[in-house]
Amino acid sequence: MADSKQMPPAKRTNLGAQLKPFAEQGELRLQQCLSCQQFVYPPREVCGHCLSGELSWEACPAEGQVLARVDLHNSFEPFYAEQLPWVLLSVKLDAGPVVYAHSSSHAGLEDSGLEVEALEIESKANSGDRVTLSLQLDEAEAPVFVAQPLK
């Protein structure tokens, strides 16, 4: 178990922090361009497709595919260093963006509430697997994405 004083890094940009209320509600939202309708991520000031400045946090389809999955054996933050190996997933959302996500197999992160198979260590998502993404608060009350294998 992690030392209760150690917390994951909570620092976010002003834009990144805007995900927090949606994480509290368990709603998956990403910035969507009001002009070209594209979803964009990481959080940004203007649309990466059409440069419109009108971006709005909108509900985003949660499904995607794992591009790659690795186990981290080294971390620059004590919170993670105490829980190695830590699973890191890169997920290509069907809606477009590529998102880094925690694995739902980690303690302290909850499943999305969707119907999913029972998770064991061996069932962590691998590349090519279909996953569903959720937005949650981590132990530092900061917004994070969590990926869970689809049944």
Next chain:
Amino acid sequence: MSSTFQNFQQAKSQPSSYQGIALVCPVSVGYAKQSEKGAAYFIGRSLGEMIQQAGIHKDDVDGLAISSFSLGPDSVISLCQHFDISPRYLEQLPFGGASGVIAMRRAARAVQMGDADIVACIGGDTNQAGSFADLIADFSTFTRDASYPYGAGGPNAAFALITQHYMEQYGATREDFGRIAIAQRYNANHYPTALLGHKTLSMDDYLNARPIAGPVHMFDCVMPCAGGEGFLMMSVERAKFLGLPYVTILAADELHHAHRDDPIQYRAGWTLYANELYQQTNIGPNDIDMLQTYDDYPVISMMQMEDLGFCAKGEAKHFVRETALTFDGHNLGYSSGNNCLPHNTSGGQLSVGQAGSAAGFLGLVESIRQLLGQAEKNQVQDARHAMVSGYGMINYDRGLCSSAAILASTTSDTVGGQ
């Protein structure tokens, strides 16, 4: 959009010739794993060594092109007061591992256009306890929001994902990456400046190293360190007047955030200008006598071997199995066949250490040294052409910058008196 504009777009212009430009006085200064000194020490001492080699006064240097990750809160203008110089051309290049070639390209234009006569191009960094962790914790707004919170693995994590994907896509193995790392260590064993040059590296050492992230293990990772790398840029006429042996630029280019729709990186901007580099120089990959890739991780060196035309995409695994990558052609028992391509001849940042804006100048300075015949125990014999490439800036999930240049020795020119 008017058809006139479309026609104009199709006629994409190409870089003008770098004719008349000389690269002189390569220096590598002050390498140390850690240092209490500031970045200005390593940049300033690089400048000091260069002007001493050139036999000129610091006031003869009227241009300064600087790259550093550890210079803050100072910048290139702060250095003017620190060094008490009055340049008329200043450039600071925050492009990490692509900085050296980019500095070279811009300084060459400044000299060609008369904006400066002698430009000092320098990458220098210090390395103090905890400074690397501070750098990666807040590297960019995208890393702060979208990568660092996910395990805080830093660049190792992003490259672990890239490496994992590359291995699954193309069948490269850890042994293939090991061939690159081991050949570079052999080169470093012949280059006294290399911080890891006193240690040998075997395949067993490589394979049994401590795991860092996914397929990335200890000897796939570079060691941030203190040090400086630099060279002087001037006209060929001036180099001849000063009696300085020089290297020329046959072709060079850069392209950033290319292939941006690739969901995960397996190539970079080189693919879109490598052919032009060869066309402009009338030589091909087989005429390249040494290749200096940007080796922050071996998988990135493999991408450069592919994207710069030394082998087809996905075939670097075969290339490294069949090609001796050492400076002297020794295959170390890890490659078959008679092919040889000296690669990262000083040991690269994997074995030398990563200083000077993520070692963005390391391969360039080494190429100049080699083509001048000024390398010592690691000298490549009869080297005429070097390809040096840069890559850098992991803003989120991939390296954004790419740069590359083909340099040529002028030994025959000098002998012929032209």
